[in-house]
Amino acid sequence: MNRIFLINALLLFSSKIFAQENGVQEVKNSPIVVEILPGTSGYAAQMTVNKSFRNFHKFGIFSVTNFSSKWSETYSKDMMNQIHLTYQFAKGFKILAGTHYTPNSGLRPNTAVLYTYSSRTILFSLMPRIDLSKYSNWEGFALFEYKPQINQQWNIYTRAQGLYCAAVKNGDHARSYLMLRAGLSYKDFRFGLGANWDAYGPDKATKENYGVFIASNIFN
DSSP: HHHHHHHHHHHHHHHHHHHHHHTTTOOOOOOOOEEEESSSSSEEEEEEEEHHHSOOOOOEEEEEEEEEETTTTOOOOOEEEEEEEEEEETTTEEEEEEEEEETTTTEEEEEEEEEEEEOOOEEEEEEEEESSTTTOEEEEEEEEEEEEESSSEEEEEEEEEEEEEEEEETTOOOEEEEEEEEEETTTTTEEEEEEEEEEEETTTEEEEEEEEEEEEEEEO
16 A cells, blocks of 8 residues: 555656656646544545646546555555546536556446535535446545635644445445544644544444544645
8 A cells, every 4th residue: 555655656756857857837736635644543544636637738637545454454455546537527527537446346447527616715525436347336425625714824624524335236335434634734734633434345344543634735
């Protein structure tokens, strides 16, 4: 899992350096966001990439990597990586096509629609997704951030992020979670208290984790 984070970061850093050295004007993009949460039962991390291509602004890449492991585990199967090519067909709306991977379901082609609304104090994202495979899952994802300004550098930071995934064939629960964050942000950094509630499989076996989160915007 650490290799996935490292390889993605190195590739994105190299492309940024290449653009600067060749005098290429970069498109204003959303930052790459990296977050870690060490907690009472384990460690969780997330990296989100939402970038547009410089010369083809309506096209881009959207990628999310999640990882969660108990302190007692030497090997965790609780990870997810998805990467998509995106096309913006209307303001705030993108259609996605790419791959979705977990150790349990393997690598599957999938498609999704992403809606994003962003202002100085609010960020809202909604993404329904479906696998394009024989044993496919459907998934609903939602994120809401509220970050009112304290002064020019400091903001209050709160976030609610949820996901529900089920089998298309019979509706059995596959995976769901709720993440809550509350704290402060200073320039590109955020920190505070966090809580993760996770559920797995048809029986909805649960896992909880409470701790301190640290997040940063990188590679603007």
